[in-house]
Amino acid sequence: TYNLCLTVCTWLSPRRWLNLQEYQSKKLMQESGVAVQRFYVADTASEALEAAKRLNAKEIVLKAQILAGGRGKGVFDSGLKGGVHLTKDPAVVGELANKMLGFNLTTKQTPKEGVKVKTVMVAEALDITRETYFAILMDRSFNGPVMVGSPQGGMDIEEVAASTPELIFKEAIDIFEGVRDDQALRMAANLGFKGALQRQAADQIKRLYDLFLKVDATQVEVNPLGETPEGQVVCFDAKINFDDNAEFRQKNVFAMDDMTEADPTEMAAAKWDLKYIGLDGNIACFVNGAGLAMATCDIIDLHGGKPANFLDLGGGVKEKQVYEAFKLLTADPKVEAILVNIFGGIVNCAIIANGITKACRELELKVPLVVRLEGKTALDTHQHWNTCTKVFVLPL
Template identity: 90%
Template sequence: SHVFVCVCVCARVRVLSTTTVSAPVSPRRWLNLQEFQSKKLMRECGVSVQRFFVADTPAEALEAAKRLNAKEIVLKAQILAGGRGKGLFDSGLKGGVHLTKDPAVVGDLASKMLGFHLTTKQTPKEGVKVKTVMVAEALDISRETYFAILMDRSCNGPVMVGSPQGGMDIEEVADRTPELIFKETIDIFEGVRDDQAQRMAANLGFRGPLEKQAAEQMKKLYELFVKVDATQVEVNPLGETPEGQVVCFDAKINFDDNAEFRQKTVFAMDETDESDPMETEAAKYDLKYIGLDGNIACFVNGAGLAMATCDIIDLHGGKPANFLDLGGGVKENQVYAAFKLLTGDPKVEAILVNIFGGIVNCAIIANGITKACRELELKVPLVVRLEGTNVKEAKRILAESGLSITAANDLDDAAQKAVAAITKK
């Protein structure tokens, strides 16, 4: 087993707790784009990427390979996980990335990818089913660099980060050779200035005509950053070819979830097939859900409270099955949806509701709880701790409901009672 560490920041949920679990849990990325989707966005902003086509069938892949008319072709399985090159398909094919100079073999390779599960170091052990492949022109890389634009709190805005050491773990570069990490703070009113882009290009080792070309690519990447409300655009590697081209060979784009209302086209590209079904369902009701491997469901409001709840359950010998964060401005239908999710999880043997109401009205929670218990015919023990806004009315609603609900005085009391409820069973 290993320690599950969970950090929750605003709407981006990652889990930080001393809770020990027996299986790794991947952090939830609210918008996940396939490689070809990110490259499409880049291409639309004039960023240099490899020529590529997308195929859903072996016949389409073969046709795409012929249309490329390239010296060498790279075929990539499209899944939301790293380590594809060293992955294994249940068809027996090794590797989710293949190079070939013969377009005729692309169809055969695609037939062993499409419809089969690819397992990598970042996928579940059963792998992920491949539904799409990218057929791209393979370009030689004579030199690799690293470049990114990201939001930096210490700079109060976006910053360019680059290194002449690309194609590798940038954290490792920063740790071993920090002098090879270069930064340029971007003024949000001016954008990327010519002198900044040229200085960064020079620091990354681009020389002669390549320096100007790299600087232009950086400015276009910033245009993309602003256009799609990104929080990060990372290109690794930003490479140069023997023919004298500066090309973005791979990219990762993170988006500001709060900008979804004006980025409808981008967010419509989100694919949830590879996401946890319960996380996807929870997101429909603006609930933040992280699945764990215990048997006590945690139903809370606020990331910090969620972490504390998981920890104190563990302290009393129990194991959290999840944490589900209501957040602020909760409505009764969200409470009902939350209970429906939790009761639909077969490993849940008890539910602990822990609400500390500030902006949350405890009476709304109480009404949602009683409605859910009746309509869903709750079969597992329910422990409720409420504190804060309108708590007296909330406790009255629960007490007069006639339902089998165990009230708790504080968090420690609630955790003890939830663990005891399972122990008695």
């Protein structure tokens, strides 16, 4: 019972999920024998040029490496349009890399100012005769890992599931047996591979499951898993999600985490086990639980306000966390008011109140603070607010 409780409490703690660059995911796949395009990584334009020459490929694809989607339609502050380019001339690779490296790339998923590109991937461009979708992920309804595949790849899998659900195939994996040969062959057939390609695809599926186990992944998604005119099955693009609880035994993987692109406030929050996401509004939110935090943001918006952030305090809260959270919220120049919305189930409201009163005194709070505490020891917290100015306590 103790171990189970410890596991659940650890899982509930807010964490910053590990993100890897595309080339890092491809390296992990290579190490597990998964077929990917030949590629090199470059930090300078001259390195990119040399990499393109070494590839000696009919066509080359140059990709800016940032932790955001939409690179193909992104724009650089150098004037270059697109973070993904195809060319047959190695010299052009060098020219393009010169307009990528050191410049900010803005996409639909980056901040307005974009993200500075420090690395590019120079890869062999392969023709694809057919695109499929394949993933291995943890599924609670199956109590374990599940294979998910579709012959319709290269597009948003949610769209496929909505328009043609009959083209989504699932296969539960027995964790004691792993992916059996018959399962891998059946999934390959469902993906539309035939003959020798079916056996090749089944082999790739089994290797992807080996990778899934090896790196303690929670999801390995390949979109597309493609078929080339030369009769090869290749993983063209992959996304790997990792179990942060396995960091202690995946030190090499977690050492690859690129912190330079992370938001400084999010990083500071993560040090105190706080899940923080900055938004554009002026009302700071201080809430426990992701669901309540999202609902709080929605209610603020519904009544014409704009939330300045999403902040999930989590369950096993300490007074110091409350204090540090207030430091982060008050450091945001956009914030004109703070709303505290706490439901005391696991959380002890007295701890929250102690942290807030300390923050009010020591941080010299200059904006209005609205506090709503409900649940465990909430009735015992009212004496705290006598020492705080600009505090509005909502009645229970």
